[in-house]
Amino acid sequence: MRSSKNSSTKPRVIALASMAAVMVLAGCSGNAASQDKSTSGTLAANWGGFPESWAPGAEMEAGYQRVPYENLVALNDQGEITPVLATEWEQTDEALTLTLREGVTFHDGTPFDAEAVKVNLESIRDGKTAYAGPLKVIESIDAVDEHTVRINLSEPTPSLLTQLSTRGAPMGSPKAIKAGTIAQTPVGTGPWAYDAKSSTKGTRMTFTYYDGYWDGEDSVGFQTVELYGIPEDNAATGALATGEISLTDTETTQFSRIESNASLEHLSYPAIRNNPMFFDRGKGGAFEDVRVRQAACYALNTEEIAKLEPDFKVRSQHFSEGEPGYNPDVTGYTHDLAKAKELMADAGNPKVEVEMLAAPFNEKQMQVYAEQLSKIGIKVSVQPAAPPQYFSQWNSGRYGLGLGSNDELTPYDWYQAWFAEEAPGNPAHMESAELKKAADAAIAAGASDEADALWQDVTKIISDEALTCAHVAGEELIAWNTKVVTDVKPSTQPWETNAIDYKALRPAGE
Numbered sequence: 001m002r003s004s005k006n007s008s009t010k011p012r013v014i015a016l017a018s019m020a021a022v023m024v025l026a027g028c029s030g031n032a033a034s035q036d037k038s039t040s041g042t043l044a045a046n047w048g049g050f051p052e053s054w055a056p057g058a059e060m061e062a063g064y065q066r067v068p069y070e071n072l073v074a075l076n077d078q079g080e081i082t083p084v085l086a087t088e089w090e091q092t093d094e095a096l097t098l099t100l101r102e103g104v105t106f107h108d109g110t111p112f113d114a115e116a117v118k119v120n121l122e123s124i125r126d127g128k129t130a131y132a133g134p135l136k137v138i139e140s141i142d143a144v145d146e147h148t149v150r151i152n153l154s155e156p157t158p159s160l161l162t163q164l165s166t167r168g169a170p171m172g173s174p175k176a177i178k179a180g181t182i183a184q185t186p187v188g189t190g191p192w193a194y195d196a197k198s199s200t201k202g203t204r205m206t207f208t209y210y211d212g213y214w215d216g217e218d219s220v221g222f223q224t225v226e227l228y229g230i231p232e233d234n235a236a237t238g239a240l241a242t243g244e245i246s247l248t249d250t251e252t253t254q255f256s257r258i259e260s261n262a263s264l265e266h267l268s269y270p271a272i273r274n275n276p277m278f279f280d281r282g283k284g285g286a287f288e289d290v291r292v293r294q295a296a297c298y299a300l301n302t303e304e305i306a307k308l309e310p311d312f313k314v315r316s317q318h319f320s321e322g323e324p325g326y327n328p329d330v331t332g333y334t335h336d337l338a339k340a341k342e343l344m345a346d347a348g349n350p351k352v353e354v355e356m357l358a359a360p361f362n363e364k365q366m367q368v369y370a371e372q373l374s375k376i377g378i379k380v381s382v383q384p385a386a387p388p389q390y391f392s393q394w395n396s397g398r399y400g401l402g403l404g405s406n407d408e409l410t411p412y413d414w415y416q417a418w419f420a421e422e423a424p425g426n427p428a429h430m431e432s433a434e435l436k437k438a439a440d441a442a443i444a445a446g447a448s449d450e451a452d453a454l455w456q457d458v459t460k461i462i463s464d465e466a467l468t469c470a471h472v473a474g475e476e477l478i479a480w481n482t483k484v485v486t487d488v489k490p491s492t493q494p495w496e497t498n499a500i501d502y503k504a505l506r507p508a509g510e
Helices: 019-028 114-126 160-164 174-179 233-242 252-259 290-299 302-306 337-346 363-374 387-393 411-418 433-444 451-464
Strands: 004-006 042-046 073-075 081-083 086-091 095-100 138-145 148-153 192-200 204-209 224-228 247-249 264-278 352-358 378-384 401-405 472-481
Touching: 042 233, 073 160, 081 086, 086 160, 095 114, 114 138, 114 148, 114 174, 233 247, 233 252, 233 472, 252 264, 252 472, 264 290, 290 337, 290 363, 290 378, 302 363, 302 472, 352 363, 352 387, 352 401, 363 378, 363 401, 411 433, 411 451, 433 451
Parallel strands: 042 224, 042 247, 352 378
Antiparallel strands: 004 086, 073 081, 086 095, 095 148, 138 148, 192 204, 204 224, 247 472, 264 401, 264 472
């Protein structure tokens, strides 16, 4: 048994819309959208599209989620686990025991306690959630006392604390979870509580400072946070320049406008791990035959994809050098159309027709993939969707092929999220015996010295079986109006898009 107890530890497994839209924004949001945010103490943030669900475990961007919600723990800029709602922890191969922060309440007045943690983790694990996979390791949860919770594990999981720090495990009110209202009305423990009366459905969600916040009013710079969902970059930049919004996600196409305005600044940070996933690989599925998947991988030309965005870099695999799971023997699939055609011929040149859901921010990339795959007889129909629909449906199993950003930080979590037989991202429920055997061995190794090598075997098999390929990495781009807000910096949570440190933001002129 290996045990560690700390309030700041580094886990072994980590190396660890158009001008019309602006008019809609101003017209539908009343006086709030047109007043000077710096004098009102209001931060107005735009992340392109509201979540379809605010329930813990649902797929939602960090820019939205991390306003009302907090996690049990967080990662600092050194990759170390630090306290948030849990203040201490002790982990063994059999269990993770957490000591919870006292005096914390949810925005609806419900106490934050061991029972609340139990309800949250069980609802994420047992529901059809995007992040259920890595939590399947939780065998049971015991509320030892009001402020102590023991999470019993079915297998060694050194990365569990890391998973609990991500957007896959925020803490929501158990009362709201049980009532089912949390999907549309977020209720967390964060500094800002949802204010339905001040919000305008589909346009603005308003969050005001929660008087019962455990860390106190001095810990935040803004009394109010308004969240917007302007999907079109030109409209967002226009709203940013006029001060109607304080900050926004953006694209490189907007840099000339941003840089020509002395009031606007922008930053970037690594946040995108982008790769196609072959979902329809069950019996009789379009991608059941490994040769078809491999052919598709050789047909995809990531060098052409990298030209779409200046920040895109071609990668051979999901993990970066120096991270657990990175395997130097994985070279990926270099574009080779002749080899792709040879593999398709060897597979009998099957008729392959699939649909692929796209969002505004990745539709161009998917259309290029579709054109490349058509050269070997694979027909891909790209279906445009609004961001909320995209996030909730792209990997649901309704579409044979998908393109998503995998933000898992450890090979265990990546495997459990996408490739294990019962993984939420494996709707075909297909897993080879070889992959399962390798993953079982890596899991059994826990945090031992040999675990890293065993997880490298897992990532090699995932590549060899072409379960995913054509990896590129990119950056998240954020722009802000310096006349409104200062101290803008990305969150220390790695590989999260639309992530900023909300508590660190301060009104300009303070």
